[in-house]
Amino acid sequence: MQILGYIGWRVGRGLLTFWFAVTVTFFLVRLLPGDPVLVVSGPEMTEEIRAKMLADFGLDQPLTTQYVAYMRELAQGNLGVSFLRSQPVTTVLFERLPWTLLLTSSALIFTILLGIPLGVLAATRARGWADRAVQVVGIVGQSIFVPSIGILLLYTLGLMAGLFPIGGAVNPRAVGFDRYLSIAHHMVLPCMTLVLSSLAGYVLTLRSTLIETLGEEYCDLARAKGASERRVVWKHALRNALLPTTTLIGLQLGFLVGGAVLTETIYAYPGIGRAIYEAVGQMDFPVLQGAFVLLAATVVVANLLTDLLYGILDPRVRS
Numbered sequence: 001m002q003i004l005g006y007i008g009w010r011v012g013r014g015l016l017t018f019w020f021a022v023t024v025t026f027f028l029v030r031l032l033p034g035d036p037v038l039v040v041s042g043p044e045m046t047e048e049i050r051a052k053m054l055a056d057f058g059l060d061q062p063l064t065t066q067y068v069a070y071m072r073e074l075a076q077g078n079l080g081v082s083f084l085r086s087q088p089v090t091t092v093l094f095e096r097l098p099w100t101l102l103l104t105s106s107a108l109i110f111t112i113l114l115g116i117p118l119g120v121l122a123a124t125r126a127r128g129w130a131d132r133a134v135q136v137v138g139i140v141g142q143s144i145f146v147p148s149i150g151i152l153l154l155y156t157l158g159l160m161a162g163l164f165p166i167g168g169a170v171n172p173r174a175v176g177f178d179r180y181l182s183i184a185h186h187m188v189l190p191c192m193t194l195v196l197s198s199l200a201g202y203v204l205t206l207r208s209t210l211i212e213t214l215g216e217e218y219c220d221l222a223r224a225k226g227a228s229e230r231r232v233v234w235k236h237a238l239r240n241a242l243l244p245t246t247t248l249i250g251l252q253l254g255f256l257v258g259g260a261v262l263t264e265t266i267y268a269y270p271g272i273g274r275a276i277y278e279a280v281g282q283m284d285f286p287v288l289q290g291a292f293v294l295l296a297a298t299v300v301v302a303n304l305l306t307d308l309l310y311g312i313l314d315p316r317v318r319s
Contacts (some may be wrong), residue, residue, distance in 0.1 A: 007308060014304040021296035022074065022289075026067055029288050036083055036283035059285075070289070079293065080286035089290035093272060097294070099169055100264070100271035103187060104256045107194035111202055111252065114195070116238075119206030123241075124233055126211055134203060141200030146259045150193040150266040157189060164188045167268035190267045194259050198252050205248050210241040246309060254299040261295075 036059070051060070058066060073080065079089035122134035158166035165171075165186045174182040213219065214237045222232050264273030272291050279288040 010307045014300045018300045025292040029285050079290035082287050083284045089286045096272050096275045104260050106191050107256050110195045111198050115202040118203045122207040123210035138200035138204045146197045146262045149196050153189050169270050190263045190269050193263050194256050206245050209244050213237040213241040253302040257295050
């Protein structure tokens, strides 16, 4: 019963967060300067054509009426129709979604794979040169804006060194296995940008929790029984130190999703972030709203699963 109450509370909070994100997005989109009808039709349209298009788009109604209609359609899984493409928004976005999922999941995996050994290195060499180096790099990494990292990598490794492509996601002429190699090659710089921007927080959090865990009594007991320091760290302390970082992984996914919007724009990567950038310039409200709804749902679900996993791993949070 306690578990069901915990799950119900987390699910309810997730739904409330999703509703708030959708509502804020709906009204913010309509505060953007510009006229979507003008973007679609051009400057030579007549008032009659403009009035008809506003009616077709549903933009001639009061905001509250538009909001109620949008939420009703959203509850049925309908994200609307793109102003420019005259295609369902789901079709437009699901063409882009796999690229964003590939980029963010790869960045998250590399963040964890690099973050754990770096966090362990800093914690086991506390106050040593390795620990100080990790802290300095971590603080610098947290203070640098994602586009700054992206532009720096784009210029140095892409333009100057010519090691990686500076835009796109795949060479259209590549086929077979070469296509997969091309996708991986194009993804290096965007993935590296996201990893460098998110790695610092993960490493510093793991470092602090692991230092605290290594001072616990059960670690001292393991040492007294003759366990090597390496075994104490990797078998006993790290398992418990990773519990707080489980929640951080959910937060990191939200950060990666937000960072992907900027990263995909810099590298012309054809994901959801690039779709948002294009939709802003084209005043395509349905695509813009649908993209934010999709990203909000992804972040909310990821954080919900993280909370539930943390509750399973550590029953104390359910009390």
